[in-house]
Amino acid sequence: MRAEEPSFQKTLKPFLTTYCTGCHGAKQQKGDRRFDALAAAIDGDNTLVDYQDILDQLNLGNMPPQDAKQPTNAERQQVTQWLTRTLETYHQTKKATGGETVLRRLNSREYRNTVRDLLGLNMTMFDPTVSFPRDQTSEHLDNVGGTLVTSGHLLARYLNAADLVIQKAMTPGKKPELKTWAFRDGFRQQPEIDQVFRKTNKFAWMTLLDVVGADKHEGAYGPIHAFADGVPYDGYYDIHLKAEAVNRLHPYDPEFLGTDPNEPLRLGIVAGNRKAGPLHKPQPIEPLLAELDLADEQKWYTVRVWLDAGYTPRFTFRNGLMDVRNLYSKLIRKYKDQFPKPQRPGIVEARFNAIHHGKLPQIRIHEVEISGPYFESWPRECHRSVLGTDWERVQESGTLSEGQMRKHLTAFMSRAYRRPVQNEEVNRILKVIQVRRGEGRTDLEAYSDGLKAVLCSPSFLYLEEPGQAQLSNYALASRVSYFLWSSMPDETLLKLAAENRLQDPKILDTQVERMLADPKLDAFVDGFLDSWLTLRDLGSMPPDRNQFRAFYHYDLDSAMRKETRLFTRYLLQQNLSVGHFLDADFTFVNKPLAKLYGINSPQGAGFERTKVPNGRRGGLLGQASVLTVTANGIDTSPVVRGVWLLENILGTPPSPPPPDVEPLDPDIRGAKTIR
Structure with a gap:
């Protein structure tokens, strides 16, 4: 890169x-530095080092030496500002790709979404990327080609993920029969509290007392231990339960x-x-x-939920007590x-x-019935994605001809590669299948x-860019x-691409509007x-449990995220x-x-x-998610928030501090806060 010549000369x-x-000239070069021949062009690492060295020495005040x-x-300020701007411009230019798009792989969330849409899988509790190394970011962005490197470890994870994904898509082979499991007693929960419920109700019902965000749980999760192995198949299951709210109006x-x-x-x-x-x-998921x-009285309720094979439903008290373990003694002393x-x-x-003599608010579950699995269609979407309408015939015969x-x-690869596939590409995969057949694998296994x-193909894992x-x-x-979707094109987009119509500006605008509403x-x-x-850092430094109990009691971490996401989505869809x-x-x-904001509450339990x-909470800067992510869980710093504001809102990040400058501890004697 060439600095502006007149500016350099001046x-x-x-x-x-x-x-x-x-x-540092022609006659002598102290410290192996020579600056008399330094030109305006930063055309290599040596020149770059010279520019940076001059700036560092001026910032440190080491040069010129005291006796010179x-x-x-x-003059010093003018030169340091010029050097800073020139070096920043150079680094920004080096980051640019000259208008070309760098070939990049799918990041973890794009991989997960693509697998979901390619195979029609329910990803509620299935994440094939859980063992992937964390994607590296560039200026917080996780979809920059230069930082999404591919390592040997990641390739091994891709192989493992492909195995999990295809296994899930290919099972069960035949439609499972409906089954019902009924539980009317024996509701044990956790060892610490089982001794109480053995005495008080002989495990005739399940009792939920505290929220899952509590530090020490006292029945926050209500599992059915007799159903600990979970459901046998992926699918929808009806959960039919008799439950009641007890002591809501406590004394x-x-x-x-x-x-x-x-x-x-x-x-x-x-x-x-x-x-x-x-x-x-x-649990992690x-x-x-x-x-x-x-x-407030016993009543039957029915919900239909998705469960993966091996998963079991657990019952929780969403607005229960926060710290019931410490509350027991406090309650008895107070009353x-x-x-x-x-x-x-x-x-x-x-x-x-x-528990026995008190009137603590609690949820009691007296009976539970689980029935399923139910499916939206059979064969399932994941079955049709790999074998079309031949699923049941192939499962019955166990054979697949080469044709x-x-x-x-060909159909599967065209969707996986997001473009038509060539015969040579299909032939390569068919050779893999033939080899596996020769090793004794069945047609379906091969x-x-x-x-x-x-x-595991680069055509699936990478976003291909044309040479022209x-x-x-x-x-x-x-x-x-x-x-817009962080996932593969759907059938509509691929159909328009096949018809060579997607580059029509009107059609593209229509598709963007459709996608924004999806x-x-x-x-x-x-x-x-x-x-x-x-916001991905939200929750990495949570506040103190004792000082900010509401954060855990009401799961404010999730609520903060949802507020900002609903707000942003609304602005997009309303084109505000x-x-x-x-x-x-x-x-x-x-x-x-x-309640946290001190504003009118919505009527229902959800978001409104x-x-x-007075506009005090209006916009992002008044939202709890932003205020929390710019704090450290203990206190707030106007400097940290100021830097965040410069970087993320104004787009003018501050220059890095001069080297070898120690941070200063603020003098807050006599102050109520760091401000």
């Missing part, structure tokens, strides 16, 4: 001649318990897998499958006239007295191995699809906000001004978030668009 050249070349002629402050101080007696007690159903850990404790507001006099100290007796394999393989090879400058219709379909837009919103506002990001008179809140009074 600014840096005379400065070097006056103050530097006496020691010194520049004025104005205790609501502030003391931390619950709102005016709200119905809310039952949640989450998935659990005993292979992932104990069913009465949190435990999606919320359903929520129910319970009546000692309502409890027997303790005979011995300790949690065991306090727990028994509080059938070629037909189904065909499955061929499908795995497709999912003009994008093909298929490349355009992939670009717009991975931009639920898959959530992938763009999530990825964009995770990168732009660094970008100014709303900073100044809006509305937001989206649920009841806990509204709500007016923001």
Whole structure:
């Protein structure tokens, strides 16, 4: 890169001649540095090092040396600013690709979404990328080709993921029969509290007391231990249960318990897998499958949820008690006239007295029936994606002719590669299948191995770009699809690409409008906000449990994320001004978030668009997600938030600090906050 010649001659050249070349010129080169021949062009690493070295020495104040002629402050400032701008421009230019798109692989979320749409899989509790190394980012972006490197370890993970994905898509072979499991007693939960319920109700019902966000659980998860192995097949299952809300209108101080007696007690159903850990404790993947507001008397409820094979439903108290383990003794001390006099100290007796003699708000589940699996269609979408309408015939006969394999393989590969495939490409996969057949694999097993090879192909793992400058219709379909959906083009986009119509501006505009209205837009919103506002860091430094109990009690971490995502999606779909990001008179809140903000609560349990009074919470800068992600869980710093604002909102990141400058601790003596 070439610095502007007149500017160089006017600014840096005379400065070097006056103050530097006496020691770093033609006659002598102290420190092996020579600056008299330095040109305006940064044309290699040596010149770059010289520019950076001059800037560093000026910032440190080491040069010119004390016994040499010194520049004025104005001269020093002018040169350091010129060097800083020149080096920043150079680095930005080096990052550019000259208008060409760098070949890049799918990042983890794009891989996950593509597998979902290619095979029609339900990904509620299935993540084939869980063992992938974390994608590297560039300026918070996780879809930059230069940072998405491919390692030997990642290739091994791709092989394993392909095996998991194809195995899930190819099972079960035949439609399973409906089955019902009924549970009417024996509701054991966790060892610490089982001794109480053995005495009080002989496990005749399940009791839920605290929320899953509690530090120490006392029945936060209600598993069915007799169903610990979970359901036998992927599918939808009906959960039919008799439950009640008990002691919603309790006699205790609501502030003391931390619950709102005016709200119905809310039952949640989450998935659990005993292979992932104990069913009465949190697990890495435990999606919320359903929520129910319970009546104050016993009543039957039915919900249909998706469960993967091996997963079992677990019941939770969504708005239960926060720290019930410590609450037992506090409750008995505060309301000692309502409890027997303790005979011995300790949690065991306090727990028994509080549960048996107290009136703590709780959920009781008396009966549970689970029936399924149910399917939206049979053969399932994942079956049709690999064998079309031949699924049942092939399962019955167990054979696949080479012609059938070629037909189904061509259709599958065209969708996987997001373009028409050549005969040579199909032949390569057929050779893999033939080899596997020769090793004794059945037709279906060998065909499955061929499908795995497709999912490990560069044509699937990488977004192909044409050699010519003009994008093909298929490349355009992939670009717009991975931009707005973080996934492969759907049937409509591929059909328009096949007809060479997608490059028509009117048709492309129509497709973009259609895609913006699709639920898959959530992938763009999530990825964009995770990168732009660094929301992926939300929760990495959570606040103190004792000081900010509401954060855990009401799962404010999830609520904060959802507010910002709903807000952004609304702006996109309504095509509102970008100014709303900073100044809006509305937001989206649920009841806990509204309470945190001190604004009117929505009527229902979910999120609603709500007016923001006086505009104080209007826009991103007033939203809890942004305020939390720019803090460290303990306190806030105006410097840290200021840097975040410069980088992410104004797009003018501050220059890096001069080298060897120690950070200063702020003097906050006599101040209430760091501000």
